[in-house]
Amino acid sequence: MDTRFPDLRRFGGADAFLQVCKPRTVLDIFTGKWAGLVMGALLDGPRRFNELRRMLDGITQKMLSQTLRTLERDGLVTRTVYPTIPPRVDYELTALGHSAVDVLRAIGVWAGEHADQVLAAREAYDERAKEPVEMVSRA
Amino acid sequence: MDTRFPDLRRFGGADAFLQVCKPRTVLDIFTGKWAGLVMGALLDGPRRFNELRRMLDGITQKMLSQTLRTLERDGLVTRTVYPTIPPRVDYELTALGHSAVDVLRAIGVWAGEHADQVLAAREAYDERAKEPVEMVSRA
DNA sequence: CTGAATCCTACTGGATACTG
DNA sequence: CAGTATCCAGTAGGATTCAG
Numbered sequence: 098m099d100t101r102f103p104d105l106r107r108f109g110g111a112d113a114f115l116q117v118c119k120p121r122t123v124l125d126i127f128t129g130k131w132a133g134l135v136m137g138a139l140l141d142g143p144r145r146f147n148e149l150r151r152m153l154d155g156i157t158q159k160m161l162s163q164t165l166r167t168l169e170r171d172g173l174v175t176r177t178v179y180p181t182i183p184p185r186v187d188y189e190l191t192a193l194g195h196s197a198v199d200v201l202r203a204i205g206v207w208a209g210e211h212a213d214q215v216l217a218a219r220e221a222y223d224e225r226a227k228e229p230v231e232m233v234s235r236a
Numbered sequence: 237m238d239t240r241f242p243d244l245r246r247f248g249g250a251d252a253f254l255q256v257c258k259p260r261t262v263l264d265i266f267t268g269k270w271a272g273l274v275m276g277a278l279l280d281g282p283r284r285f286n287e288l289r290r291m292l293d294g295i296t297q298k299m300l301s302q303t304l305r306t307l308e309r310d311g312l313v314t315r316t317v318y319p320t321i322p323p324r325v326d327y328e329l330t331a332l333g334h335s336a337v338d339v340l341r342a343i344g345v346w347a348g349e350h351a352d353q354v355l356a357a358r359e360a361y362d363e364r365a366k367e368p369v370e371m372v373s374r375a
Numbered sequence: 376c377t378g379a380a381t382c383c384t385a386c387t388g389g390a391t392a393c394t395g
Numbered sequence: 396c397a398g399t400a401t402c403c404a405g406t407a408g409g410a411t412t413c414a415g
Contacts, residue, residue, distance in 0.1 A: 123347045123354050128267040130408070146377055157409060162378060172357025183376045184415080193353055200346045207339045208262045214332055215262050218311025269388070285397055296389060301398060322396045323395085 126171060126197060131156055131164045133201045136173065136194060143177075143189040173197055265310060265336060270295055270303045272340045275312065275333060282316075282328040312336055 126132055131153065138144060138152045150161055165188055168174040173194035179185040190198065265271055270292065277283060277291045289300055304327055307313040312333035318324040329337070 121347075123351045124343065126354070127343060157411095158378070159380095159410085160408065163408090170358055170361040171354045172361075173354075178377095184378090186377065193350060193357075196350065197346065200343055203342050204263065204266060204339055207336065208260075211332060211335065212262045215265070215310045215312075218332075219309055222309040222311075297398070298390085298400095299388065302388085317397095323398090325397065 123171075126168075126173070127201065127204065129164065129167070131160055132168060133204075135161070135164050135168065136190060136198050136201065139174065139188060139190045139194070140198060143187040146186055146188070149188065168194070262310075265312070266340065266343065268303065268306070270299055271307060272343075274300070274303050274307065275329060275337050275340065278313065278327060278329045278333070279337060282326040285325055285327070288327065307333070 134153055134156075135149065138149055144152070146161070146165075149165075150156060150158065153161065156164075165174060165176070169176050169188075173191060175189050175191055177187045177189070179187070273292055273295075274288065277288055283291070285300070285304075288304075289295060289297065292300065295303075304313060304315070308315050308327075312330060314328050314330055316326045316328070318326070
């Protein structure tokens, strides 16, 4: 989901979305599978790599590593290396990262409040699909 | 980005995200490439298929059709068919859909306000990557 | 411990052509 | 007009292996 600048040229109505045109690339921050969870795991302070891995049970090293690198690149997380043996690396949310978490929280709240409605709608829809079919192709 | 229920079992810290566990499936609403834009196009009232297609310049029939069907399934949009000739179909946001748009707007606002910071951070990061490299592997 | 590199699969989204 | 069906490319994400 990206294709780099598919770019949503002008946008008909909805002024609120005009600003989404350029910042669209930034939206990827919220679309990844893990980015939100990783930031959530950093809410309480700095964490080490394996600490995060344990918190996000189910994530692979690759995805954690990849996600962290992206978050760092986007300025949402800082990475601090302690040149000790064994090496130790701490990750921490930046101010920007915290502001992003607020948005994630808003999304989470909406999802929490409306999940039932959405799921019910889905069930109803899928149910209707299996129905009588009415339009019998009577030969 | 889905794999249906990868399911984020328990979640270490961040209480705010606990509720994301079950409703995670609902989050897909915001992750699609077009869902947000389509809902945005419906803000001012009902629209017909081709009307939407023109507003969302760049979208293909397939994606518009697919997106609308998903939105309908999730109860965010209603679909009304007028059995006239030629056929006419109207799409309109439901109350649930409108509430979702509010969240989308919040995301858009954040993106608009912080896009510059993120993009600057990215540039800086990419710049550093090309640097001296310091750690010369001196034989 | 903290990653990077490789391989592999499934899904998203686009182009094109056809139907009621 | 409002779709559906088919084919195709790019990519996200997982498993596994290797390295500093």
